[in-house]
Amino acid sequence: MSFELTVLGTSSGLPTSKRFPTAHVLNVHERFFLIDCGEGTQIRLRQFKIHFQRINHIFISHLHGDHYYGIFGLLSTFNMLGRATDLHIYSPPELQKKVEFQMFPEEFKFKIIYHPHNFEKPETIFENKNMFVRSFPLQHRIKTCGFLFKEKKKDKNILKEAIEKYKFSIKDIVLIKKGNDFVTENGKFIPNSEITLPQPVSHSYAFCSDTKYYEEIISEIENVDLLYHEATFIHNDAQIARTTGHSTAREAAMIAKKANVKKLVIGHFSARYASAEILEKDARVEFENTVAANDGDIFDIELDTILKVKDKN
Numbered sequence: 393m394s395f396e397l398t399v400l401g402t403s404s405g406l407p408t409s410k411r412f413p414t415a416h417v418l419n420v421h422e423r424f425f426l427i428d429c430g431e432g433t434q435i436r437l438r439q440f441k442i443h444f445q446r447i448n449h450i451f452i453s454h455l456h457g458d459h460y461y462g463i464f465g466l467l468s469t470f471n472m473l474g475r476a477t478d479l480h481i482y483s484p485p486e487l488q489k490k491v492e493f494q495m496f497p498e499e500f501k502f503k504i505i506y507h508p509h510n511f512e513k514p515e516t517i518f519e520n521k522n523m524f525v526r527s528f529p530l531q532h533r534i535k536t537c538g539f540l541f542k543e544k545k546k547d548k549n550i551l552k553e554a555i556e557k558y559k560f561s562i563k564d565i566v567l568i569k570k571g572n573d574f575v576t577e578n579g580k581f582i583p584n585s586e587i588t589l590p591q592p593v594s595h596s597y598a599f600c601s602d603t604k605y606y607e608e609i610i611s612e613i614e615n616v617d618l619l620y621h622e623a624t625f626i627h628n629d630a631q632i633a634r635t636t637g638h639s640t641a642r643e644a645a646m647i648a649k650k651a652n653v654k655k656l657v658i659g660h661f662s663a664r665y666a667s668a669e670i671l672e673k674d675a676r677v678e679f680e681n682t683v684a685a686n687d688g689d690i691f692d693i694e695l696d697t698i699l700k701v702k703d704k705n
């Protein structure tokens with residue numbers, strides 16, 4: 393099982409030699425979700441050894457170039473690799489026209505299924521038996537959505553000794569795993585807690601890019617294990633953040649604190665700062681458990697550890 397985030401790009405509009413524009417990959421039990429697709433995303437996927445063909449769902453927050461210019465190259469590569477599986481793209485509705493203007497998707501061997509955002513209110517946009525994804529409006533210069541990826545409540549595991557002792561039927565097992573108590577043939581009541589292990593933890597990740605300080609999102613991202621929030625500027629540059637529809641690192645941290653998240657990861661750094669340390673420090677004034685991401689950082693959300701790509705290879 394895995395619930396793991398790889399950060400592919402951490403710059404804002406201007407890429408640098410060390411920081412590519414925004415793109416993240418979330419691996420949920422070997423299903424790969426690509427979140428934003430800035431220029432060079434496919435290069436980062438190669439560098440960080442992420443299997444292209446496992447990506448069947450792409451989420452684009454908004455249509456500023458640093459969040460989607462990579463989609464054209466990636467689609468082209470998918471086609472050259474002989475992809476046949478449907479690709480789902482969750483994005484502002486205009487993306488479809490941009491792809492059709494720029495490329496010839498009718499020649500692709502795979503089908504693209506577009507799911508346009510609802511910018512009016514939060515909604516569930518993807519669901520399978522293990523997890524769901526919700527989109528929610530952010531506040532930026534143009535219409536923008538954030539995303540929440542959350543595992544559903546997991547079934548409980550039954551203690552081996554209890555299985556041997558009570559010889560449960562298949563129907564009993566299903567009910568006990570869901571949290572029901574058990575009654576023996578003689579009418580003896582056995583509480584669920586005596587025959588199961590504690591409830592397995594369900595994990596969650598929220599992605600908020602780009603946005604100014606916006607408390608409306610708190611109810612959507614409350615208590616997540618890992619919150620990514622853009623932090624383009626330091627607090628001394630709050631005025632520029634205001635006028636460009638972005639957040640300061642300290643504002644990202646205030647959102648993390650108010651939403652009671654476990655860990656905050658910040659990115660989308662302005663190229664004006666030589667190092668992200670200054671942004672991390674700025675955020676820690678409000679929220680201590682903050683990490684300024686570098687391209688290639690891997691956040692193992694289940695184990696709450698951070699790996700660098702070089703450690704993994």
Ligand SMILES: [Zn+2]
Nearest residue numbers: 454456532602
């Ligand atoms: Zn933007």
